[in-house]
Amino acid sequence: DADVTQTPRNRITKTGKRIMLECSQTKGHDRMYWYRQDPGLGLRLIYYSFDVKDINKGEISDGYSVSRQAQAKFSLSLESAIPNQTALYFCATSPPGPGTDTDTQYFGPGTRLTVL
């Protein structure tokens, strides 16, 4: 079984709809992250959480919100989806660092979201 799972894997929705992307991990890591990836722009950080009570905005948090329901679960919401939020979304986890390898991020398989 995969250590980091994302649901759904693919989603097509319409402008204005509320969408939730879910991430679960069995790695026992405290830190979790949400990124989006667009062609030519690379991976950009949306939000991250270093433990259940800690939520931090990343580079591009506008239009998104998150919820850290438990150590193992971190959800990303689009309150009112718009077409330029069409992208590939990745969740990642890491153990607390710093230190060689201990802060390595492990990525889920991604969710491909299309907003029409």
Place this chain on the structure above:
Amino acid sequence: GQNIDQPTEMTATEGAIVQINCTYQTSGFNGLFWYQQHAGEAPTFLSYNVLDGLEEKGRFSSFLSRSKGYSYLLLKELQMKDSASYLCAVRDDGYALNFGKGTSLLVTP
């Protein structure tokens, strides 16, 4: 702000050696990572450097010079399966990773 630069595309021949460069200017530095990403898949960890010098892992090596804000990933004995995007990422003072846009490597027969 964060600025991480790497070439957009590179092509190399099977069996050869290729070097992918990465330069960075970030607010703080707590390590540099290289990830490999095949099309449509998740990035996977390749290497980590926090001190100056070369880290070797089989066919892959990564070099860091903190004073120059420079790293490279060296891939030896290239195989067709090495065709992928290679992502350079710098961990800043806030311990978040800042990714470059990635280098798409094509390995040809």
